[in-house]
Amino acid sequence: MSDWIKVGKLSDIPRQGSRIINSDEGDIALFRTIDDEVFALRDECPHEKGPLSQGIIHGKNVTCPLHSWVISLEDGCALPPDEGCATHFPVKLEDKNVFLKY
Amino acid sequence: MIGNGMAGMRTIEELLKLAPDAYDITIFGAEPFGNYNRIMLSPVLAGEKTIDEIMINDLQWYKNNNITLHANKTVVEINRAEKKVIAEDGTFESYDRLLIATGSNPFMLPVPGGKLSGVIGFRDIHDVDTMLDSAKTKKKAVVIGAGLLGLEAANGLKLQGMDVTVVHIMDCLMERQLDKPAAKLLQSELESRGIKFLLDARTQEILGDDHVSRIRFADGAEIEADLVVMAVGIRPNFELAQKADLECDRGIVVSETMLSSDPSVYSVGECVQFEEHTYGLVAPLFDMAKVCASQLADIDHKHYVHTETSTKLKVSGVDLFSAGIINGNEATDDIIFQDPANGVYKKIILQDHKIVGVVLYGDTFDGSWYFELLREATDVSEMRSHLLFGQAHLGDSGHGGVNDAIAAMSDDAEICGCNGVTKGCVTKAIIEKGLQTLDEVRAHTKASASCGSCTGLVEQVLAHTLGADYSDSPSEKPVCKCTDYTHDDVRKAITEQKLTSLKALMNAMEWRTVDGCASCRPALNYYLIAAWPGKVEDDYRSRFINERIHANIQKDGTYSVIPRIWGGVTTADELRTIADVADKYEIPTVKITGGQRIDLLGVKKEDLPAVWGDLNKGGMISGHAYSKGLRTVKTCVGQEWCRFGTQKSMQMGIELEKMTWGSWTPAKFKIAVSGCPRNCAEATIKDFGVVAVDSGWELHIAGNGGIKVRVTDLLCKVKTEDEVREYCGAFMQVYREEAHYLERTAHWVERIGLPYVKQRIVEDSEGRKALNKRFLESQVYAQVDPWAERASEGVDAHEFVALTQINKQQ
Numbered sequence A: 001m002s003d004w005i006k007v008g009k010l011s012d013i014p015r016q017g018s019r020i021i022n023s024d025e026g027d028i029a030l031f032r033t034i035d036d037e038v039f040a041l042r043d044e045c046p047h048e049k050g051p052l053s054q055g056i057i058h059g060k061n062v063t064c065p066l067h068s069w070v071i072s073l074e075d076g077c078a079l080p081p082d083e084g085c086a087t088h089f090p091v092k093l094e095d096k097n098v099f100l101k102y
Numbered sequence B: 001m002i003g004n005g006m007a008g009m010r011t012i013e014e015l016l017k018l019a020p021d022a023y024d025i026t027i028f029g030a031e032p033f034g035n036y037n038r039i040m041l042s043p044v045l046a047g048e049k050t051i052d053e054i055m056i057n058d059l060q061w062y063k064n065n066n067i068t069l070h071a072n073k074t075v076v077e078i079n080r081a082e083k084k085v086i087a088e089d090g091t092f093e094s095y096d097r098l099l100i101a102t103g104s105n106p107f108m109l110p111v112p113g114g115k116l117s118g119v120i121g122f123r124d125i126h127d128v129d130t131m132l133d134s135a136k137t138k139k140k141a142v143v144i145g146a147g148l149l150g151l152e153a154a155n156g157l158k159l160q161g162m163d164v165t166v167v168h169i170m171d172c173l174m175e176r177q178l179d180k181p182a183a184k185l186l187q188s189e190l191e192s193r194g195i196k197f198l199l200d201a202r203t204q205e206i207l208g209d210d211h212v213s214r215i216r217f218a219d220g221a222e223i224e225a226d227l228v229v230m231a232v233g234i235r236p237n238f239e240l241a242q243k244a245d246l247e248c249d250r251g252i253v254v255s256e257t258m259l260s261s262d263p264s265v266y267s268v269g270e271c272v273q274f275e276e277h278t279y280g281l282v283a284p285l286f287d288m289a290k291v292c293a294s295q296l297a298d299i300d301h302k303h304y305v306h307t308e309t310s311t312k313l314k315v316s317g318v319d320l321f322s323a324g325i326i327n328g329n330e331a332t333d334d335i336i337f338q339d340p341a342n343g344v345y346k347k348i349i350l351q352d353h354k355i356v357g358v359v360l361y362g363d364t365f366d367g368s369w370y371f372e373l374l375r376e377a378t379d380v381s382e383m384r385s386h387l388l389f390g391q392a393h394l395g396d397s398g399h400g401g402v403n404d405a406i407a408a409m410s411d412d413a414e415i416c417g418c419n420g421v422t423k424g425c426v427t428k429a430i431i432e433k434g435l436q437t438l439d440e441v442r443a444h445t446k447a448s449a450s451c452g453s454c455t456g457l458v459e460q461v462l463a464h465t466l467g468a469d470y471s472d473s474p475s476e477k478p479v480c481k482c483t484d485y486t487h488d489d490v491r492k493a494i495t496e497q498k499l500t501s502l503k504a505l506m507n508a509m510e511w512r513t514v515d516g517c518a519s520c521r522p523a524l525n526y527y528l529i530a531a532w533p534g535k536v537e538d539d540y541r542s543r544f545i546n547e548r549i550h551a552n553i554q555k556d557g558t559y560s561v562i563p564r565i566w567g568g569v570t571t572a573d574e575l576r577t578i579a580d581v582a583d584k585y586e587i588p589t590v591k592i593t594g595g596q597r598i599d600l601l602g603v604k605k606e607d608l609p610a611v612w613g614d615l616n617k618g619g620m621i622s623g624h625a626y627s628k629g630l631r632t633v634k635t636c637v638g639q640e641w642c643r644f645g646t647q648k649s650m651q652m653g654i655e656l657e658k659m660t661w662g663s664w665t666p667a668k669f670k671i672a673v674s675g676c677p678r679n680c681a682e683a684t685i686k687d688f689g690v691v692a693v694d695s696g697w698e699l700h701i702a703g704n705g706g707i708k709v710r711v712t713d714l715l716c717k718v719k720t721e722d723e724v725r726e727y728c729g730a731f732m733q734v735y736r737e738e739a740h741y742l743e744r745t746a747h748w749v750e751r752i753g754l755p756y757v758k759q760r761i762v763e764d765s766e767g768r769k770a771l772n773k774r775f776l777e778s779q780v781y782a783q784v785d786p787w788a789e790r791a792s793e794g795v796d797a798h799e800f801v802a803l804t805q806i807n808k809q810q
């Protein structure tokens, strides 16, 4: 059963930045775009597990720090020509609080 | 399909492109892997590649394409009546269409002892593993056969540390591809690498109890051997087809549609015989794959025609190319160029004004051009007198550079022999798809994706097509896909319109994306801080992780930390601090870098602030080993200790580092100072190199180690230490103000020319002083230790701690 878990406040995450959540199954990266949308992905690039949380965030994408694959924050999948997806978690914002479905 | 190798899988890939849903595909492969690039087994053996790197399609790929792969299952029977194939373990599948692509087997000499353990062929991953294992425990390897495969095996085994002897029945190497002079050059090159040769030697018996121990030759001589690699030829693997009564001769006989004698059974690869030909190189097999796929897909029915192939040897540092016939006769004319001292030999064989053969050793640049002339049977009488000097010299210029040679190549000239990719095809892909890197060209065209020997050529085509844009030095092209403006446009707009933030800049220049991308943001951020030191905010979210975290990210997501060690001169206290930090934080690797610093590798991100805090306490600050900025100033011991030293190079180096540390530059910037022209600090491959001479200091600029080594240009000579500092500051400042982001000084100086730099720095003394002044002013804002801010002032604290912890079992 997955549940909505409150993980923090919107202001905890820098705009165009990210924060890590530790979980029992590895880190999850929370991203906040320039337009204050929040997304969550497993912090592992589909290429060679690079920590996506450390990438540069632009639009609704993050560029992996290791070999510059561009990963869409909306579904966790690499933009062509690269292929593969990082696990994606639903996120919602209520009253500037961030909830993650996990 | 039977056979999961290069020809068969290429056919499947082509088929998927043409008609992805036409068939349910099932594949039997005797090897326990997906499909790999067999050609690259040689570089794997030589330790230049790993097995992972040579996988073409891993098991996941088969799943993604809905292909059933029975890996590790050898087919033992084809039942044509019932249209089914049966594997050793009983697995069977039925077919509507069958493709046989079983390749070939290494030919094992039928001599006594040929089956002893330690006697192997060189064909698959298993063979390579056996060789690598032997290299660990055993000493003496003997390779029988001095053809392409044998020499690549010998080279690899030698690099793995074995004592290697190549035994060959003829009196010269690669006699089918090389004439005597070229073979001699090759032999002496390989001998200089420690490989021994026994020519004119007929192997008679392999001796040993159960493992090989010696080889005996026909003349009675014997040599020791712990490993014997037979590379005397290959035999098409058609036994299975023969048992099923398909027409076979020296291979499975196929028509020009790749059909065997059974209209439901196709065959491609080394197992086939087409007309009187059998095959041993991939280029024609990839042609077969295209033909076969078009037939299977029932689209654009192609026909196979036999073509000439050319040969290259994949031994690093040996350039060799041959095609066509190699030894002339009465009917032919040989044109020969020989420069044994430089290891260059070229021979072109002409018959009726046409090229019928080429042998090149040492300089193979024009190989593909000659090969094109050969294949197209071009009449070369007009160019005969220039032919040997290559395509670039056909024009009127006396000495064409590489670029001219590329320009002179016709669009039909084949660049990649393995995949039959022409220059025109590469250029078109580069332009139409906006490709910028070798990898992109590989992905889109397959050029240089197989044996890799044309990599240099593909890079040159890239460089030629992109002009100065190539190799990280963007120039006339737009900054990135977010805009049509160039780097120079942006820099101009920033100063002219007094733009002081990323947002203002993107607005003013009508960026197409909300907040740029990972290419433009770091560039724009740099241009802003370089233009307005102290006045604009350094946008850390537009910096690559290393510059944001002030450490270098490693492949496993940990970081490396390099404290500054001024001029490479340290103290016992500093070393103690570093040692204590390494102990306390359990840092797994401590490494001395090429720039005379100490690298602590494997630091966990959350430990970084504490590590820095401890280093700060020991008096050390960030070494900026991660920055597009000043990295290190390397020094030799110089006059302080060295008996040859003419000036105090350590002191000069430390002073330069104290002056320049913390500066941001378009790309990394390295300095070195040597105490005399012996140049122990390697100052002539640095961005700014200082070499002491009796009467003062020589200043060198724009050197580069790395992929393409570039030796510095001499800027000028100065007398005093003050001048060294002033020229250094001024040079860094023009570079900071005018180069494009990510453009190293070497590329920048090549783009704008040395005379321009001399004019700005040497001739215009007022200008030089002003530049140096601007440099020093910007340093006031730049010289803040980023570690201290984070270790004790809580800057960017959120970077280092997790937001929270969540668990499934809550």
Ligand SMILES: Cc1cc2nc3c(=O)[nH]c(=O)nc-3n(C[C@H](O)[C@H](O)[C@H](O)COP(=O)(O)OP(=O)(O)OC[C@H]3O[C@@H](n4cnc5c(N)ncnc54)[C@H](O)[C@@H]3O)c2cc1C
Pocket: B002, B003, B004, B005, B006, B007, B008, B009, B028, B029, B030, B031, B038, B039, B040, B041, B042, B073, B074, B075, B076, B101, B102, B103, B104, B122, B123, B124, B149, B237, B240, B268, B269, B270, B271, B279, B280, B281, B282, B283, B285, B312, B314, B418, B451
């Ligand atoms: C070390 C090395 C270096 C080389 N270098 C070059 C080079 O530089 N340039 C070049 O052009 N070529 C080179 N070649 C040759 C090139 O690799 C071959 O031409 C090419 O691999 C042949 O492709 P293929 O599909 O016909 O056979 P393979 O690639 O050998 O594939 C055949 C596959 O079928 C499988 N198989 C066989 N029988 C059965 C069965 N009964 N059931 C199930 N599976 C079966 C085999 O296990 C094998 O995996 C090199 C080869 C080697 C070994």
Ligand code: SF4
Pocket: B636, B637, B638, B639, B642, B643, B644, B645, B646, B649, B674, B675, B676, B677, B678, B679, B680, B681
């Ligand atoms: S460069 Fe000259 S002064 Fe410096 S260590 Fe070498 S020999 Fe000595």
Ligand code: FES
Pocket: A045, A046, A047, A048, A049, A050, A064, A065, A066, A067, A068, A069
């Ligand atoms: S690990 Fe992300 S691009 Fe390679």
